Amino acid sequence: QQQVKQSPQSLIVQKGGISIINCAYENTAFDYFPWYQQFPGKGPALLIAIRPDVSEKKEGRFTISFNKSAKQFSLHIMDSQPGDSATYFCAASSRSGGGADGLTFGKGTHLIIQP
Amino acid sequence: NAGVMQNPRHLVRRRGQEARLRCSPMKGHSHVYWYRQLPEEGLKFMVYLQKENIIDESGMPKERFSAEFPKEGPSILRIQQVVRGDSAAYFCASSRLGDTQYFGPGTRLTVL
Numbered sequence: 001q002q003q004v005k006q007s008p009q010s011l012i013v014q015k016g017g018i019s020i021i022n023c024a025y026e027n028t029a030f031d032y033f034p035w036y037q038q039f040p041g042k043g044p045a046l047l048i049a050i051r052p053d054v055s056e057k058k059e060g061r062f063t064i065s066f067n068k069s070a071k072q073f074s075l076h077i078m079d080s081q082p083g084d085s086a087t088y089f090c091a092a093s094s095r096s097g098g099g100a101d102g103l104t105f106g107k108g109t110h111l112i113i114q115p
Numbered sequence: 116n117a118g119v120m121q122n123p124r125h126l127v128r129r130r131g132q133e134a135r136l137r138c139s140p141m142k143g144h145s146h147v148y149w150y151r152q153l154p155e156e157g158l159k160f161m162v163y164l165q166k167e168n169i170i171d172e173s174g175m176p177k178e179r180f181s182a183e184f185p186k187e188g189p190s191i192l193r194i195q196q197v198v199r200g201d202s203a204a205y206f207c208a209s210s211r212l213g214d215t216q217y218f219g220p221g222t223r224l225t226v227l
Contacts, residue, residue: 032214043206043218100214102148102160115116
C-alpha cells in the first residue's frame with residue numbers, strides 16, 4: 001500500500017486556538033479520506049471523512065480541506081479545547097470489488113491543548 | 116446498538132504459544148478489517164474479510180498469522196508460535212458496505 005505522510009508529529013495549541021494537521025498521499029486511486037481520533041488505551045474513533053469530489057467538509061468544530069491536485073488534505077480543529085488532546089490519524093483507501101480496501105494510515109499527530 | 120466488540124482486551128502469552136483474538140462486528144456489518152498498532156506508530160492494515168471469504172491479506176505476515184470470518188460467530192485472528200515482536204495492539208474494524216470503518220477497543224497482546 002502507498003504511504004500517507006502526516007505532519008506534524010506533535011502539536012501544542014492554546015485553548016481556543018486552531019489546530020491544523022496535514023497529510024499528503026501518493027496513490028491517485030485513493031478516493032476516501034477519513035480522520036480518526038484516538039485516546040490512550042482506546043480504539044480509533046471516526047471524526048470526519050471526505051471524498052475527492054468536494055474541497056471542504058465541516059462538522060461542528062472539525063473541518064477537512066482537500067486539495068486533489070496537490071494530493072493533500074488537512075484537518076482543522078476550531079476553538080480547540082483540552083478535551084481535544086489526543087492522537088489524530090489521517091487515513092486513505094480506495095474501493096475494490098464490493099467494498100473498500102484496508103485503510104492506509106499516517107503515523108499520527110499527538111495534539112496537546114494547553115488550558 | 117452495540118459497537119465493534121473485541122476480546123480479550125488484554126492477552127499475555129509466552130513465546131511459542133498461540134494467540135487467538137476475536138472480533139464481533141457491528142450488527143448488520145459484513146466487512147471486517149484487522150490492523151496492528153505498534154507503540155507510537157500508526158495502524159497497519161493486515162487483512163480484509165467478508166463472511167467466509169478473505170478479500171485481501173496483503174498486510175498479513177506470510178507465516179504464523181491467519182484470519183477467518185465464519186458464517187456464524189466472530190472473526191478470529193490467530194497467531195501461532197508467538198514471538199516478542201508480535202507484542203502490539205490489534206484492532207478490528209467493521210463496515211456495512213465498505214468505506215466507513217468503525218473500530219473496536221482493541222486487544223493488547225504481550226508476549227513474554
